[in-house]
Amino acid sequence: MRNHNYLNMQVLKVFILLGIVCLNNSIIYGQDSMEDAIVSLSFLEENESKIIVTKAVDQSGLPIEDLELYYYVKRTFSLLPIGDPFNATDENGIIEVEFPNDLPGDTEGNVIIVVKIIESDLYNDLTLETTKNWGLLVQLPDQKVEKRSLWAAAANAPISLILTVSVMIISVWYIICYILFKLYKISKIKPLKP
């Protein structure tokens, strides 16, 4: 009977402990709960300059002030930062960032603009990607008309280089093959009879 009471007490203690842990967790997560910012992008072209206008509002539609946003343009291997090192929204939740005029795009002049919220205290991380026709047109070299050179594609290596390298490789490997052939011949020679 005493043992039974003791067991009940232990179970009660465990439940109380679990209750405290759950309560603490809800307080902690409740305090740190982050919300998603709503970020919208619009693009302005005035005279020569191209401007990315970003507006950030919270879930209730109110503008977010002092929210830091990071701007990039996607390149082949990584993201190229554009704008100032720190870009924060004003009291209307708006930032204007000038897009450089000299960035190459693809063959149609398209560039991918990336806007990010990174490690904000109040809002979750966010990445927005938009394709915009603001880059310079890039003509890919046509392999058929590309001049043969050291910097050309593999198919357009200089003939003199191809010939020199090939002659050297063939000469040396011809000798190697000849030696291997001779070794084969050696292996076929039968011993002299005593």
Add this chain to the structure above:
Amino acid sequence: MRKVINKQQTYRTKRGKALLGHIVNTSLKYKLWIAFLLLIIVIGGYAYYRQLKFGLIVTAMRDYTSWGIYISNFVFFVAISLVGSLISSVLKLSKNEWSRPLTRISEIIAIAAIICAAVIIIVDMGRPDRFFYVITHLRIQSPIIWDVIIISTYLVISLLLLYLSLLPDIALCRDRLTAIPKWKKMLYRFMAINWNNHPKQVVMLQKVSRILAITVLPVAFAIHTVTSWLFATTWRPGWDSTNLGPYFVSGAFMAGAAVIIFTMYLIRIHLKLKKYITEIHFEKMGKLLVLLSLIYLYFNINEYLGPAFKMVGVEGEHITELFTGKYAPMYWFVQIGGLILPIILLIFRPFRKPLPIFIISLFVILGAWLKRFLIVIPSLQHPYLPIQGVDESYLHYIPTWEEWAITMSSFAWLLLIITVLIKLFPVIPILKAKLDSETIVKLNIFKNEKS
């Protein structure tokens, strides 16, 4: 369980016993040495696992110093692999008969070094699985492709060089060695390719050996010249030089000669071959090392005098950093301790005795390795086109433990390959005289056990 070999090995001559004894008997010292090398390889393997798992970020290589000690090590291994051609080709063709006992040692070192060089370059790649893209997307304009082609060619030639000189001795092992495990007997039988001392075989072997001795020379020059072009065709201070090809080749011959001296001393002591690797060999190798060091000194003066006299821009900064900057202690140790002092000391006969020349060659080897470090790293830290907003970590290069462990492991591999090849094959030709039909008939040395 390992089978106990009960047969007792008998030898016909004292020479045979001395030169074949280590193949039959395995000492505890040998086993401990192998265990030690394997331990280093395992540690290196763990470091490489970390590098594969986390990427090259575990190394100290960054945007500026993108070639670290892996590439220094690669250049060092390529350099010492040239020693095979030095002894087997240059000395052989110039009829220096005294170098005959050193031929195999040099060829074994060459093979081990070129294998390690090829492997370390793959270690340097962040994604080794992409190595095959180098082949499938081959651009003949790229010096890296030239290097891949020439390294694989030189590896095949080095293997052939060793094999051709070993062939009669492999047949001898096949016929004479009885107290060896079955797998070794099978290996010798397979590798001896029916060699039976037929005069026709001897003539053919002599012919192909001579052809190979001539072929290896331009290939050896090409391998290190192309390695130097990896640097010379990259636009960085210190590398923008027309002197780089001969500078690398002469440095390689010097380092190779030192490695030969170092190895032959250890083989002489541990395999008890004092009668076969004599003081005369050390004496001659000492003189050869002085000659090669003087040539290298000449190219060193050429390499540094011009830029140091002009001190132009980044090139000047690079020279200042080497002469008086943070790399100065290493630079002057390499030039004085690894080049000038060895030349001066080795001019005197007492320093060409086995022990002193062994210690001196150790300094030359250390200097040669550090020299490759100095060729690769300081140049990379002074780019002609600096990056904006450079991270602090780009400006310095202190290799991480992973890099050191992998580098040490590559040395352990080098020593392991050398040790295993020495254990498997006679390291000094069993035949005292030069192999020709006349000698063979006279000595009847390859007579089969059964006949």
